[in-house]
Amino acid sequence: MPNFTRDNAIEIWKKYNTDNALLKHAIAVGAAMKYFAKKYNGDENEWEYVGILHDLDYGQFPNEHCIKVKELLEKENVDDYIIRAIQSHGYGQCTDxxxxxxxxxxxxxxxxxxxxxxxxxxxxxxxxLDDLEYKSVKKKYKxxxxxxxxxRSIIENGCKMLNIELEEFTKETILALKPFGKEIGLL
Ligand SMILES: [Fe+2]
Ligand SMILES: [Fe+2]
Structure with missing residues (x-):
């Protein structure tokens, strides 16, 4: 879909949300998605788009998180498989x-x-993030x-699903976020 761009995602996000902290989280998740798309032969724009929009319904409908998002994204003419992907991030918490x-x-x-x-x-x-090393994240993780x-259990379940070691996954995610430090509110 040609409108799977970060600008389009941020535009949709701003229609339904105002909380700046939540926007930074959306951008951080989008950054990680973009990075891993390269590794998994995914479409970078599409994965980043999904990351930015994943909590779209959280600001206004925290009690219907991952449910209400379907209706909001359908209104934006977003494809069903993208909606499904977004809803699935709440697996075991707010969706099945x-x-x-x-x-x-x-x-x-x-x-x-x-x-x-x-x-x-x-x-x-x-x-x-520039001088953040894996070992300090590991310490804080524990x-x-x-x-x-x-x-932490969600992260571990995710790693299991992906068949990837937590250490490797954490190192990669740190790398993914580094170029986006300023945008997500870090120096
Ligand atoms: Fe969420
Ligand atoms: Fe989230």
Whole structure:
């Protein structure tokens, strides 16, 4: 679809949302999706689009998260398989739509992991991703009190679905986010 672009995704996102913190999360997830699209031979624009729009309904309909999004995206004439991919990120929490494609599994896994990585960068003196290393993310990952809203079990389930080691996946996701540091509110 020619309108699977980040600009189009951000435009749709802004129709339904105003929370800047949520926008930064959307952009971070989009960045990770774009990166992994290259690895999994996916369409970079399409995967980034899915990442940016994955929480589209969360701002206005937190109690219908991953459900209401179907109606919103249908109004925007978004293809069914994209809607399905977005709904599947809530598997086991707010939907029973299981991530089945690589795109869906990556989305499921990076949603929480990007949150943890950004939180790790924010507590650094530099407040930057530039000097963030895997070992400090690993330490914080094990510290359950740190960024306690990040559900580590979801990340681990995602890695299992993808048949990838958590260490490798975390290292790759750090790399994915680095070029987007400024846009996601880091120095
Ligand atoms: Fe979500
Ligand atoms: Fe999310």
């Amino acid at each position: 739509i299981k991530p089945e494609t690589d795109m869906e599994r990556i989305l499921f896994a990076v949603d929480e992991l990007t949150g943890l990585i950004v939180a790790c960068a924010l507590v650094r003196p530099s407040k930057s 510290d359950k009190a740190f960024a306690s809203g990040v559900d």
